[in-house]
Amino acid sequence: MRRDQIKSEIESLETLSKQGESYSDGKDRFGWRNPIRKDTGTLLKSLVITRNPEHVLEIGTAHGLSALYLIEGFHDFSNQDLDTIDFDQGVSDSTQARMDRLGVPVNVHFGDAIEVFPKLNKRYDLVFFDAQKNQYLPQLNSLIDLKLIGAGTVILADNVLDRKSECQPFLDWFHENEINHHIIETECGLLVARL
Numbered sequence: 001m002r003r004d005q006i007k008s009e010i011e012s013l014e015t016l017s018k019q020g021e022s023y024s025d026g027k028d029r030f031g032w033r034n035p036i037r038k039d040t041g042t043l044l045k046s047l048v049i050t051r052n053p054e055h056v057l058e059i060g061t062a063h064g065l066s067a068l069y070l071i072e073g074f075h076d077f078s079n080q081d082l083d084t085i086d087f088d089q090g091v092s093d094s095t096q097a098r099m100d101r102l103g104v105p106v107n108v109h110f111g112d113a114i115e116v117f118p119k120l121n122k123r124y125d126l127v128f129f130d131a132q133k134n135q136y137l138p139q140l141n142s143l144i145d146l147k148l149i150g151a152g153t154v155i156l157a158d159n160v161l162d163r164k165s166e167c168q169p170f171l172d173w174f175h176e177n178e179i180n181h182h183i184i185e186t187e188c189g190l191l192v193a194r195l
């Protein structure tokens with residue numbers, strides 16, 4: 001039953017996703033709250049099904065579309081969970097309310113990702129990056145330093161093709177550290193790697 005509700009929530013958010021929407025944290029940071037495309041959503045779900053992560057972390061919650069695709073891949077809602085972070089208080093609150101209504105194991109954390117990380121205390125098996133593109137690398141380094149991720153963690157990142165220049169330092173990091181990674185040619189480009 002809960003899976004049917006997740007599917008129908010995804011469908012209604014897909015409609016919202018076509019509109020796009022601007023965001024700001026009130027401190028000069030502006031961007032577009034463009035949710036993931038459908039092809040990326042399907043891939044996220046498949047990757048979760050095959051990797052079967054216990055703990056998933058997402059950076060960039062927005063209205064929860066990608067979070068819903070990720071948890072659609074959960075085999076067992078009582079033994080798998082997702083933490084997700086957004087620095088917009090309004091969307092954090094409304095997305096947490098959406099997840100509570102669905103009764104799914106999703107915790108929305110409000111704040112700048114780098115400031116939220118030290119408050120987390122899990123070791124994540126899979127991380128999905130989808131906030132500011134030029135922050136992917138500092139966020140990755142911070143997660144490693146805090147030991148929230150490590151050998152075996154699956155790394156996924158959206159927009160590595162359509163916003164390649166902003167993601168370049170992040171992409172270079174995988175080359176420099178000789179970490180096997182693939183860029184799947186979705187509409188926006190999805191990086192898939194394993195530390």
Ligand SMILES: C[S@@+](CC[C@H](N)C(=O)[O-])C[C@H]1O[C@@H](n2cnc3c(N)ncnc32)[C@H](O)[C@@H]1O
Binds near residue numbers: 036059062112131
């Ligand atoms: C592209 S949207 C995320 C879309 C979402 N993953 C989806 O597909 O439904 C980016 C979101 O990241 C948030 N964000 C941007 N930079 C952030 C940061 N440094 N820390 C936390 N949240 C951030 C924005 O408020 C925005 O809601």
